[in-house]
Amino acid sequence: MQYRRVGKNGDEASILGYGCMRFPTKNGKTDMERTEKQIMSAIERGVNYFDTAYLYIGSEAALGSILHKNGVRNKVMIATKIPPYLVNSRKDMESILNTQLERLKTDYIDYYLLHALQDIKGWEKAKANGLMSFLEEMKAKGVIRNIGFSYHGDKNDFKVLIDDYNWDFCQIQYNYIDETNQAGVDGLKYAHSKGIGVAIMEPLRGGSLVGKMPDEIKKIWNKAKVNRSYVDWALRWLWNQPEVGVVLSGMNEESHIEENIKLACEVKPNTITEDEHSIYKEVKETYLRLMKVGCTGCAYCLPCPAGVNIPFCFSYYNSKHLFKNKHLRFQYLMFGGGATGGRNSLASKCIDCGKCEKACPQHIEIRKDLKNVKKEMEPWWSGPLLSIIRGVLKIKRFFTRGKITE
Ligand code: SF4
Ligand code: SF4
Numbered sequence: 001m002q003y004r005r006v007g008k009n010g011d012e013a014s015i016l017g018y019g020c021m022r023f024p025t026k027n028g029k030t031d032m033e034r035t036e037k038q039i040m041s042a043i044e045r046g047v048n049y050f051d052t053a054y055l056y057i058g059s060e061a062a063l064g065s066i067l068h069k070n071g072v073r074n075k076v077m078i079a080t081k082i083p084p085y086l087v088n089s090r091k092d093m094e095s096i097l098n099t100q101l102e103r104l105k106t107d108y109i110d111y112y113l114l115h116a117l118q119d120i121k122g123w124e125k126a127k128a129n130g131l132m133s134f135l136e137e138m139k140a141k142g143v144i145r146n147i148g149f150s151y152h153g154d155k156n157d158f159k160v161l162i163d164d165y166n167w168d169f170c171q172i173q174y175n176y177i178d179e180t181n182q183a184g185v186d187g188l189k190y191a192h193s194k195g196i197g198v199a200i201m202e203p204l205r206g207g208s209l210v211g212k213m214p215d216e217i218k219k220i221w222n223k224a225k226v227n228r229s230y231v232d233w234a235l236r237w238l239w240n241q242p243e244v245g246v247v248l249s250g251m252n253e254e255s256h257i258e259e260n261i262k263l264a265c266e267v268k269p270n271t272i273t274e275d276e277h278s279i280y281k282e283v284k285e286t287y288l289r290l291m292k293v294g295c296t297g298c299a300y301c302l303p304c305p306a307g308v309n310i311p312f313c314f315s316y317y318n319s320k321h322l323f324k325n326k327h328l329r330f331q332y333l334m335f336g337g338g339a340t341g342g343r344n345s346l347a348s349k350c351i352d353c354g355k356c357e358k359a360c361p362q363h364i365e366i367r368k369d370l371k372n373v374k375k376e377m378e379p380w381w382s383g384p385l386l387s388i389i390r391g392v393l394k395i396k397r398f399f400t401r402g403k404i405t406e
Pocket of ligand 2: 294295296297298299300301302310311314359360361362363364366
């Protein structure tokens with residue numbers, strides 16, 4: 001494992017950090033046995049940075065209990081986050097921090113972030129509420145070791161934020177597609193030049209840079225002289241830059257952990273060739289041309305009061321364009337329209353309330369894009385057809401269970 005500095009205090013974090021947003025599940029709950037094996041195997045192989053959040057359901061408690069049970073709390077650094085938009089008083093701050101310490105079974109947090117600062121307005125509110133004074137007080141007492149923020153806003157606000165406080169570190173969305181989006185490469189270099197550690201989130205852009213590739217993009221990768229996996233290309237691009245600190249990867253499959261750790265041991269900075277940079281550029285331009293909506297699937301926009309599964313809708317819409325696959329419309333209707341037993345969560349259910357747009361870190365015009373999804377993915381006959389299928393399902397349930405449950 002290779003290590004780089006994150007905070008100003010000289011901490012050396014593994015270049016691969018463990019993203020704890022989604023652990024493996026079993027029967028709808030965290031599969032603790034499998035999660036423990038995965039976490040312990042990563043620690044044994046040198047991963048020492050774990051990133052969770054107050055809002056990641058069940059994550060802090062699962063991580064805390066595994067670290068405690070195995071007596072390894074002091075071998076790793078825990079990063080967790082407080083949502084500033086849920087905090088209005090000192091009582092709120094104390095309550096959230098105490099809950100986190102309890103869940104994590106620890107008396108200190110190594111890296112404490114303001115979760116998803118979007119802009120200057122949110123930052124001014126956090127300061128006015130006394131959140132920063134509270135965090136400084138906790139830092140002086142040793143309860144928090146480093147203060148930072150995670151960020152999805154634009155480059156200009158990012159620089160203002162960096163200059164306005166003595167941050168120890170920050171966390172930005174960054175990958176070869178988002179090189180100039182959000183804080184981007186300029187933000188990364190700016191923070192680094194000020195001695196602020198930069199952790200990276202969304203290195204695979206919610207998984208869209210790996211897995212099934214559109215043929216057009218496959219052809220570009222195939223021009224490379226070396227044969228690499230898509231994960232390798234994506235992580236290599238990040239670790240090639242010395243300004244990048246820890247790269248957070250949400251790993252809940254043993255094979256992901258294996259591959260990521262292997263790469264984190266091998267990939268050195270400043271080793272990507274000119275030819276390879278041209279390939280990244282071509283892939284990026286093609287992706288941006290093929291993708292309709294820049295949704296990363298983070299799900300911050302949920303729940304929707306009308307029940308729309310926003311990331312689901314955008315994922316099928318994007319895939320239909322990326323893979324030019326007409327059958328995806330059918331799957332979108334069947335899986336999202338309640339035809340396989342779930343609820344109807346299609347774009348057409350949107351009631352235009354706008355709640356989701358306030359929460360989207362990518363600043364997507366969700367309502368406008370959902371209208372396009374509806375137009376393209378939900379033909380006039382889909383409503384009646386889905387009603388018939390749902391009706392048949394109800395009758396089937398009636399006869400199999402003896403009662404209608406809906
Ligand atoms: S605007 Fe539409 S999709 Fe967004 S939260 Fe409101 S109803 Fe849901
Ligand atoms: S619409 Fe925005 S908030 Fe919702 S999943 Fe996509 S990127 Fe995330």
